[in-house]
Amino acid sequence: xxxxxxxxxxxxxxxxxxxxxxxxxxxxxxxxxxxxxxxxxxxxxxxxxxxxxxxxxxxxxxxxxxxxxxxxxxxxxxxxxxxxxxxxxxxxxxxxxxxxxxxxxxxxxxxxxxxxxxxxxxxxxxxxxxxxxxxxxxxxxxxxxxxxxxxxxxxxxxxxxxxxxxxxxxxxxxxxxxxxxxxxxxxxxxxxxxxxxxxxxxxxxxxxxxxxxxxxxxxxxxxxxxxxxxxxxxxxxxxxxxxxxxxxxxxxxxxxxxxxxxxxxxxx
Amino acid sequence: xxxxxxxxxxxxxxxxxxxxxxxxxxxxxxxxxxxxxxxxxxxxxxxxxxxxxxxxxxxxxxxxxxxxxxxxxxxxxxxxxxxxxxxxxxxxxxxxxxxxxxxxxxxxxxxxxxxxxxxxxxxxxxxxxxxxxxxxxxxxxxxxxxxxxxxxxxxxxxxxxxxxxxxxxxxxxxxxxxxxxxxxxxxxxxxxxxxxxxxxxxxxxxxxxxxxxxxxxxxxxxxxxxxxxxxxxxxxxxxxxxxxxxxxxxxxxxxxxxxxxxxxxxxxxxxxxxxxxxxxxxxxxxxxxxxxxxxxxxxxx
Numbered sequence: 001x002x003x004x005x006x007x008x009x010x011x012x013x014x015x016x017x018x019x020x021x022x023x024x025x026x027x028x029x030x031x032x033x034x035x036x037x038x039x040x041x042x043x044x045x046x047x048x049x050x051x052x053x054x055x056x057x058x059x060x061x062x063x064x065x066x067x068x069x070x071x072x073x074x075x076x077x078x079x080x081x082x083x084x085x086x087x088x089x090x091x092x093x094x095x096x097x098x099x100x101x102x103x104x105x106x107x108x109x110x111x112x113x114x115x116x117x118x119x120x121x122x123x124x125x126x127x128x129x130x131x132x133x134x135x136x137x138x139x140x141x142x143x144x145x146x147x148x149x150x151x152x153x154x155x156x157x158x159x160x161x162x163x164x165x166x167x168x169x170x171x172x173x174x175x176x177x178x179x180x181x182x183x184x185x186x187x188x189x190x191x192x193x194x195x196x197x198x199x200x201x202x203x204x205x206x207x208x209x210x211x212x213x214x215x216x217x218x219x220x221x222x223x224x225x226x227x228x229x230x231x232x233x234x235x236x237x238x239x240x241x242x243x244x245x246x247x248x249x250x251x252x253x254x255x256x257x258x259x260x261x262x263x264x265x266x267x268x
Numbered sequence: 269x270x271x272x273x274x275x276x277x278x279x280x281x282x283x284x285x286x287x288x289x290x291x292x293x294x295x296x297x298x299x300x301x302x303x304x305x306x307x308x309x310x311x312x313x314x315x316x317x318x319x320x321x322x323x324x325x326x327x328x329x330x331x332x333x334x335x336x337x338x339x340x341x342x343x344x345x346x347x348x349x350x351x352x353x354x355x356x357x358x359x360x361x362x363x364x365x366x367x368x369x370x371x372x373x374x375x376x377x378x379x380x381x382x383x384x385x386x387x388x389x390x391x392x393x394x395x396x397x398x399x400x401x402x403x404x405x406x407x408x409x410x411x412x413x414x415x416x417x418x419x420x421x422x423x424x425x426x427x428x429x430x431x432x433x434x435x436x437x438x439x440x441x442x443x444x445x446x447x448x449x450x451x452x453x454x455x456x457x458x459x460x461x462x463x464x465x466x467x468x469x470x471x472x473x474x475x476x477x478x479x480x481x482x483x484x485x486x487x488x489x490x491x492x493x494x495x496x497x498x499x500x501x502x503x504x505x506x507x508x509x510x511x512x513x514x515x516x517x518x519x520x521x522x523x524x525x526x527x528x529x530x531x532x533x534x535x536x537x538x539x540x541x542x543x544x545x546x547x548x549x550x551x552x553x554x555x556x557x558x559x560x561x562x563x564x565x566x567x568x569x
Contacts, residue, residue, distance in 0.1 A: 009468055011363040020356040021372075027353070028379050028449070031390035034400060038393070048403075091286035098279055100272035110290055117507025117551060119524045120544045121294070123531045127304055127541065128297035147293040150286055179278055210385045211509055215531070225385050232389045232514070236396065244386040255381045 036248065039241035056242040066243055069227035076138060076213075076223060077206035080145035085199040087146070088153025089191065092198075095154060096161040113148040114155075121148065122215035129216065136218030144216045145206045152205060153198035156262075160194025193261050200258035204251050305541035313535030323542030332526070336546070339522040342437065343506035346444040347452075350501045353445065354452040355494070359486075361453075362460035373457070380450040388514045391443050395433040395515070402430045435517035443511040448504050452497035459493030460486075492562060499558040503551055523547050 011017045039057070043050035060066055091110060100106075113121060125144045126136075134140060164187075172182040210225040217226060224247060231240045272279040305323055308316045326332065361372045379387060394400045409428045416422075433439060467489065471481040487494065505511075509524035516525070523543060530540025 009363060009465055009472075012360055012365065012368070017356065017360050017363075021360045024353055024357045025375060027446070028376070030400075031394050031446070032379055032382060032387065035386070035390040035393060087286040087289055090282045094279065094283040094286075098270060098272045098283070100279070106287075109295060110287070113290075113294055115551070115555060117509075117524065117547055119507060119509040119527055120548050120551075121297075122509075123527055123540055123544055124297035124301040125293075126531055127301045127537060128293075131300050143293050147290060150290060154286070179275070204381070208383045210383070215528075225383060228389070229385055232385070232392065236389075236393045236399075240389070241393075244383070244389065248382045248386060251383060252378075252381060 032248070035241050036245050039238055039245045041238060044238065056238040057246075059239050060242040060246070063239070063243075065222070066224075066227055069222045069224045072138060072221060073207055073224040076142050076145060077203050079142050080149055080206040081199050081203040084146045084149035084153055084202045085195055088150040088198055088202070089157050089195055091150060092154035092157025092194075093161065093187070093191070096158045096164075110154065111151050114151050118211040122212045125212065126215050136216055137221040138217075140216045140218070141213050141221060141223065144212050145209060148209075148212065149202040149205050153202055156198040156201060157191060157194045160191060160197075164190055193264070197258045197262045200254050200261070204254050204258075207247070207254075208251060301541045301544060304538050305545050307538040307541075309536045309538050313537075315537055323539045324546070326539060327542050327546055332543075335521050335526050336523055338520075339506050339524075342440060342444070342512075342520070342522060343502050346441050346448070346505040347498050347502045349441065350445045350449055350452045351494070351498055354449055354497070355456060357449075358453045358456035358460055358493075361457055362463075376450050376453055379446075384447065384510060385514075387447060388443055388511055391439070391446065391515060392434060395439055395442070397430045397432070397434070399433070401433060405431065434515065437516065437520045439515040439517075440512050440520045440522075443515045444505040444508060447508075447511065448501045451504060452501040455497040455500065456490060456493040459490045463489050495561050496558055499554055503554045503558075506554075507547055507551060 012021075037049075040052050040054070041049055042053035042055070095107065095110075121144075125140070125147075129136060129140050168186050168190075169182055172186045177185065208225065210229065213223050214226055214229070217223065222230075224243075228240060228243055228247070231237070231243070303317070304315055306319050306321070308318045308320070308322065310316045327336070357376065361369060361376070364372055392399070396402075406428045463486070467485055468481055471485045472478070476484065506522075507524055508522065509528055512520045512522045512525050513528070516522075524547070527540050527543045527547065530536045530543065534540075
């Protein structure tokens, strides 16, 4: 009956729906696309198109402070990723594998960094570092980044482990392997795609974080987002656009890599 | 799943290091801040431990209550607008042909992976007095004046006045809608996607129009996703700090910026701690509402 007329639920064919979608995507993409486009614009006024140039990229790459900030960001993200992937992997594995008393409150506690407002965690870290008399700098930034990255990595690892066949571990024990050998040769290889995806997530989170970094940073520990923030406060310049575009491309590449790895590992 | 008792040593080796890190570098800071929230500010901004509720009482004084109320208000408006923009988007994706779905979803999530600071900065370039929006408006204005002159009417448009679009509450709401749209769209999309489309067909076959079907069938069926997405957008915008800092002006102080100010220029950490905990309690209440609704209706979390 219904076959001889167009499906009435095919809303995506209706003009008003197409217009609504087009409008929303324009809203979502216009700011970012114009930011990227105008980083190539050969004009300081940054409002009318004057021609293509890479001069602002050269300027951004020659900016010693930006260099240092970028290096700082990479150091923080590198250490934070390494530590939080290991700790988050352990947490994810133990949450997947064990039943234990106070599990509910415990899970609530370890997932809290994901849900609390960033500003609350930021000022709590400031209060903590002041109380234990730790000078603010790259160390305090890294410690905070590890703390908020652990639960994210744990969630990824737990999701990965959900597809694990536990009898493989039992077989390994039956064949005489001990706990460590079983972990190293059976469990860890299975975890690997999850670990890579979790590490990429942690790296992106660290590289992108502004609020917590801003509060836990001290003199001489400017990271890339903080440097961009201080540039943004003054004015809109093509140089900021160029630096921002570099960060956008970097995080997009990392996230897409994480997605591809995850979808491949799920496809297996 | 196995009991932790089966192999206590392995359990301890696995669970203790991450737990220790989170307890020392996350829970303990929160506890310290909680203790500070009952302390007093010394004359030089130092913290004098005292056990009273003065900071909490101060937080509900009119001037601060006004800011808290404004945060709730901005979050509510943001949620309503985000819903108005996001629901059609979620519906458009859910009812799109299968081959388009993944691409459309990716397009919704993609901006969300770019740096929050950069996305907010992008809006400064759009909204400022010499920004793209005013530039576009000026162009339209100019063409319209030319048209009026062409058909011989007197120039009644006058000089173009750039609109003050940046550094006010409206800019904050625009920025928040932009940033939190994916958080609202994804849960709604998830429920619409799972929804049994035959209900909608029945409604249409029985003579209800598309509008009536939307409000009496589609929306009630998608309610768990709608509630979940809206609460998420509300929670996130209420606790925001960066958006009002960059896009807001003197009229757009929110809880997040007020807390930040206590820890920077005002140097009143005890008061900032109390405000921070008020924001946390508000967030927890919302999360609890969301979780209990999701649990009851079996919706997505």
